[in-house]
Amino acid sequence: MKELDMKKIEITLESLRKNNMEAYYCDSSQDAVELVKTLIKKGDTVTHGGSETLKETKVIDLLKNGDYNYLDRSTCKDKDEIEEVYRKAYFADAYFASSNAVTENGVLYNVDGNSNRVSAILYGPKSVIMLCGYNKVVRDLDEAVYRVKTVAAPKNTKRLNCATFCKENGQCLSIGSDASYMCDGCNSEGRICCNYVVSAKQRQKGRIKVIIIGEKLGY
Numbered sequence: 001m002k003e004l005d006m007k008k009i010e011i012t013l014e015s016l017r018k019n020n021m022e023a024y025y026c027d028s029s030q031d032a033v034e035l036v037k038t039l040i041k042k043g044d045t046v047t048h049g050g051s052e053t054l055k056e057t058k059v060i061d062l063l064k065n066g067d068y069n070y071l072d073r074s075t076c077k078d079k080d081e082i083e084e085v086y087r088k089a090y091f092a093d094a095y096f097a098s099s100n101a102v103t104e105n106g107v108l109y110n111v112d113g114n115s116n117r118v119s120a121i122l123y124g125p126k127s128v129i130m131l132c133g134y135n136k137v138v139r140d141l142d143e144a145v146y147r148v149k150t151v152a153a154p155k156n157t158k159r160l161n162c163a164t165f166c167k168e169n170g171q172c173l174s175i176g177s178d179a180s181y182m183c184d185g186c187n188s189e190g191r192i193c194c195n196y197v198v199s200a201k202q203r204q205k206g207r208i209k210v211i212i213i214g215e216k217l218g219y
Helices: 003-018 029-039 052-057 059-063 079-091 118-124 139-161 165-169
Strands: 022-026 044-046 094-097 100-105 108-112 129-133 195-199 208-212
Touching: 003 022, 003 100, 003 208, 022 029, 029 052, 029 129, 029 208, 044 059, 052 059, 052 118, 052 129, 052 195, 079 118, 094 118, 100 139, 108 118, 108 139, 118 129, 118 195, 139 165
Parallel strands: 022 208, 044 094, 094 129, 129 208
Antiparallel strands: 100 108, 108 195
């Protein structure tokens, strides 16, 4: 980690705390998993949104180890069962996710298609624990929007095999246009950029916990 990166992370952590979120830094994914163990209790009901970061850090392996009541949508047989897990998530003790971007002024920016993830971040679970590689830290909301349009959305549409402009071209079709804005994009039925959530100052202090990790993780 370059000294400049660490300075940016320190600024971001302090800003998150000012916005009533708990904020932590871990050098490695392994350290982050050990921290997570202190933020949840055995027997807690836990679940998560779709996230490459959670896979890469092996947090999902932790949740599956039998110590917790894990709501696992991967075992669902059909769409109805998946929807049931989505709804049960609102009553979880802890909901895990990553953020599409974290700004230096302490704002989380998340974009979803199905939106079970962003809705749970906003309301429901007692605790929301966000794990983010340092590559997700950006200067401001404009950079966060740009990051989603050029990194997160294109990579996720490829992963999910969605028929979108960004999957084929590596960036949103709105990039470079005179009217490029947060909500601009394609008209594809497979579009995953449908709901846009900006989490700033929180009323419920400490409900959202952000762990920034000194590794490049996820999209």
